Amino acid sequence: MSATTTRRTTGPTTSGTTMVAALNAALRDAMAADPAVHVLGEDVGSLGGVFRVTDGLSAQFGERRCLDTPLAEAGILGTAIGMAMYGLRPVVEMQFDAFAYPAFEQLVSHVAKMRNRTGGRMGLPITIRVPYGGGVGGVEHHSDSSEAYYAHTPGLHVVTPATVADAYGLLRAAIASDDPVVFLEPKRLYWSTEPDPIAEAGATGAGEVAPIGQAVVRRAGTSATLLTYGPSLPVCLDAARAAEDEGLDLAVVDLRSLVPFDDETVCAAVRATGRAVVVHEASGFGGVGAEIAARVSERCFHHLAAPVLRVTGYDIPYPPPMLEKHHLPSVDRVLDAVARLQWEA
Amino acid sequence: MTIVDDSTTPGLAEPPTGHGPRRDPAPLLPDPRPVRVLGTDAAAAFDPGLLHELHRQLVLGRRFNQQATTLTRQGRIAVYPASTGQEACQVAAAMVLSSQDWLFPTYRDTLAVVARGVRPIDALTLMRGHAHSGYDPYTHRIAPLATPLATQAAHAVGLAHAARLRAAADPASAEDLVALALVGDGATSEGDFHEALNFAGVLGAPVVFLVQNNGYAISVPLARQSAAPTLAHKAVGYGIVGRLVDGNDVLAVHRVLSEAVAHARAGRGPVLVEAITYRLEAHTNADDASRYRPAGEVDAWRARDPVTLFERHLRDVGLLDDARADAVARAAEELAAHIRAQFDAAPAPDPGSLFEHVYAQPTAQLREQAADLAARLALEADGTDGGAA
Ligand SMILES: Cc1ncc(C[n+]2csc(CCOP(=O)(O)OP(=O)(O)O)c2C)c(N)n1
Numbered sequence: 082m083s084a085t086t087t088r089r090t091t092g093p094t095t096s097g098t099t100m101v102a103a104l105n106a107a108l109r110d111a112m113a114a115d116p117a118v119h120v121l122g123e124d125v126g127s128l129g130g131v132f133r134v135t136d137g138l139s140a141q142f143g144e145r146r147c148l149d150t151p152l153a154e155a156g157i158l159g160t161a162i163g164m165a166m167y168g169l170r171p172v173v174e175m176q177f178d179a180f181a182y183p184a185f186e187q188l189v190s191h192v193a194k195m196r197n198r199t200g201g202r203m204g205l206p207i208t209i210r211v212p213y214g215g216g217v218g219g220v221e222h223h224s225d226s227s228e229a230y231y232a233h234t235p236g237l238h239v240v241t242p243a244t245v246a247d248a249y250g251l252l253r254a255a256i257a258s259d260d261p262v263v264f265l266e267p268k269r270l271y272w273s274t275e276p277d278p279i280a281e282a283g284a285t286g287a288g289e290v291a292p293i294g295q296a297v298v299r300r301a302g303t304s305a306t307l308l309t310y311g312p313s314l315p316v317c318l319d320a321a322r323a324a325e326d327e328g329l330d331l332a333v334v335d336l337r338s339l340v341p342f343d344d345e346t347v348c349a350a351v352r353a354t355g356r357a358v359v360v361h362e363a364s365g366f367g368g369v370g371a372e373i374a375a376r377v378s379e380r381c382f383h384h385l386a387a388p389v390l391r392v393t394g395y396d397i398p399y400p401p402p403m404l405e406k407h408h409l410p411s412v413d414r415v416l417d418a419v420a421r422l423q424w425e426a
Numbered sequence: 427m428t429i430v431d432d433s434t435t436p437g438l439a440e441p442p443t444g445h446g447p448r449r450d451p452a453p454l455l456p457d458p459r460p461v462r463v464l465g466t467d468a469a470a471a472f473d474p475g476l477l478h479e480l481h482r483q484l485v486l487g488r489r490f491n492q493q494a495t496t497l498t499r500q501g502r503i504a505v506y507p508a509s510t511g512q513e514a515c516q517v518a519a520a521m522v523l524s525s526q527d528w529l530f531p532t533y534r535d536t537l538a539v540v541a542r543g544v545r546p547i548d549a550l551t552l553m554r555g556h557a558h559s560g561y562d563p564y565t566h567r568i569a570p571l572a573t574p575l576a577t578q579a580a581h582a583v584g585l586a587h588a589a590r591l592r593a594a595a596d597p598a599s600a601e602d603l604v605a606l607a608l609v610g611d612g613a614t615s616e617g618d619f620h621e622a623l624n625f626a627g628v629l630g631a632p633v634v635f636l637v638q639n640n641g642y643a644i645s646v647p648l649a650r651q652s653a654a655p656t657l658a659h660k661a662v663g664y665g666i667v668g669r670l671v672d673g674n675d676v677l678a679v680h681r682v683l684s685e686a687v688a689h690a691r692a693g694r695g696p697v698l699v700e701a702i703t704y705r706l707e708a709h710t711n712a713d714d715a716s717r718y719r720p721a722g723e724v725d726a727w728r729a730r731d732p733v734t735l736f737e738r739h740l741r742d743v744g745l746l747d748d749a750r751a752d753a754v755a756r757a758a759e760e761l762a763a764h765i766r767a768q769f770d771a772a773p774a775p776d777p778g779s780l781f782e783h784v785y786a787q788p789t790a791q792l793r794e795q796a797a798d799l800a801a802r803l804a805l806e807a808d809g810t811d812g813g814a815a
């Protein structure tokens with residue numbers, strides 16, 4: 082069953098489709114298409130998850146296919162590993178970014194390594210959905226950006242949608258992948274809407290799902306290139322619009338997939354302008370932005386008019402909600418970085 | 427202390443939603459006296475064919491442990507956590523399983539893996555340092571040896587649960603399988619052990635957990651590990667059955683594990699079995715056990731060597747004579763010679779394999795890195811200075 086034939090389950094409404102609804106549709110369609118797909122996690126059953134991403138799945142597919150588990154993240158992921166060993170395709174929901182940490186050992190020591198340690202005989206097609214990031218007024222432990230931990234672990238794919246269409250397409254791709262995928266859902270964008278994103282996601286052409294590992298240029302530009310992903314994409318698009326007033330034409334690249342990393346699209350977009358700023362919410366030190374800046378410098382050095390800059394969260398524990406706006410990359414901080422790209426030289 | 431009798435107070439006697447006490451713990455409780463069969467009438471119930479097979483496996487198992495330890499001294503195995511003294515558990519764990527069942531072993535359990543049919547050289551691949559795992563988990567229905575303590579217990583639960591999900595969804599392809607997870611006494615302190623037992627209880631998964639309580643986690647004795655009456659008592663907190671067995675009595679281990687597997691297979695829920703045993707060697711060849719346990723303690727346990735105990739029984743009941751003992755000893759020597767020959771014939775690991783199987787399809791970055799290493803190796807093979815660039 083293809084994505085386009087099943088997408089009617091959660092169709093676009095007049096007010097548009099939210100990212101939550103698109104994720105829900107992706108799960109529903111994946112479960113309808115493949116009986117091996119099983120959802121498990123905390124409160125994913127009758128409640129539909131604390132963000133309602135699994136809404137209605139246990140009613141439609143039964144409690145066996147959408148299982149409310151005991152409250153134990155290592156147990157959830159460990160159980161999912163055993164299920165995947167037996168040929169199922171588990172989709173695990175971690176309730177929040179910071180509450181995925183108890184599962185870290187299972188993720189790093191088993192999920193990421195099983196294919197390699199068994200000489201390719203035992204792959205684990207597990208999707209681990211993690212709502213992540215701040216900007217939602219969450220009290221502590223509800224706003225972490227944990228992507229660097231995952232991206233630093235060979236054997237995992239790490240993807241994060243920034244649009245409603247990608248939320249659908251990338252989640253279908255993650256579930257279809259024979260490799261484990263950490264699927265980071267930007268909480269801040271859960272309630273953002275698009276007119277008919279699922280039709281768009283279904284219309285990618287080649288297959289029924291968007292491919293993992295491809296960045297996309299969201300906005301072409303000639304002055305400088307903003308490299309970003311997930312919750313920071315709207316910030317960068319706003320910054321690009323604001324920069325127009327200053328006569329700057331900024332390109333914006335949405336990475337979508339941190340692992341595998343699309344060097345080709347990123348480097349082409351940087352070479353086209355000769356200037357780059359990496360923007361993400363996570364702390365800067367040792368972050369994904371550091372890797373991107375290094376890769377761009379190594380590959381595009383002779384095209385660069387200025388050092389690659391980063392706009393990131395500060396190197397502090399995630400702040401309390403009343404102060405988070407100072408921590409998060411803002412349009413102003415992005416524009417300030419752009420202004421420092423040695424224009425006069 | 428006066429305990430208030432609130433049974434007559436309206437609204438206090440019965441919680442309205444039924445999440446008060448839910449079951450009688452008595453049937454779950456282990457008998458704190460470990461089950462023993464050797465030296466009891468129960469020993470007569472065993473079929474002589476099975477007794478001879480158990481004996482052969484024990485003797486071969488002991489020889490396997492000795493040979494692997496010798497290979498560490500020769501530098502041909504990087505590290506070997508011997509199960510010498512625990513062979514009754516190792517052998518019984520493999521023998522109670524049927525072909526459709528799954529075994530989830532730890533680093534200590536290479537012998538159980540061999541006893542289930544994996545070639546010794548393949549079972550020892552991890553310890554040789556050639557590859558992380560040397561056997562096909564699906565061919566043998568054995569998960570790779572797990573080193574992160576207790577993590578494998580949850581995998582066993584998930585696999586057993588998945589088998590029941592498949593059976594429910596598609597009865598034609600149903601497999602009545604049981605997953606057996608092996609765990610050490612120290613590993614029962616890990617959160618993953620607790621979570622696995624809890625999930626097993628809640629899901630009612632057909633899993634058996636065998637804790638080989640050898641008294642130590644490297645240097646730390648059990649008393650520092652747990653204040654539980656026995657480790658088998660931990661089962662009760664998860665609503666699953668706990669059983670305690672003498673881990674050096676191969677017939678007792680075989681019987682208790684067989685019953686546990688049958689219980690799980692019949693859909694009656696998981697079982698936690700604690701086998702009290704002892705490792706006669708150090709934690710691994712890299713460990714110095716004299717730093718944490720007295721020689722006298724080891725000697726006392728040598729007197730309860732599971733192989734000797736069983737041979738004594740077999741001779742007592744007339745099932746073992748010198749001719750049979752010699753034949754089994756010769757088979758053990760053949761096994762040892764066979765292992766040495768397999769080691770001699772084994773090819774060196776291929777550096778090209780480093781980049782294989784990280785993902786189903788290598789990423790562009792991994793292809794670049796593989797090409798880089800291949801080019802360096804080609805330069806080295808040419809005798810050119812590979813470090814010049
Ligand atoms: C999570 C984790 N922590 C620490 C270790 C290091 N370690 C390896 S074996 C071991 C002792 C385990 O003792 P026990 O569970 O009793 O098993 P035994 O070695 O006695 O068979 C330790 C601490 C590990 N492998 N995994």
Ligand SMILES: [Mg+2]
Nearest residue numbers: 610611642643
């Ligand atoms: Mg121990």
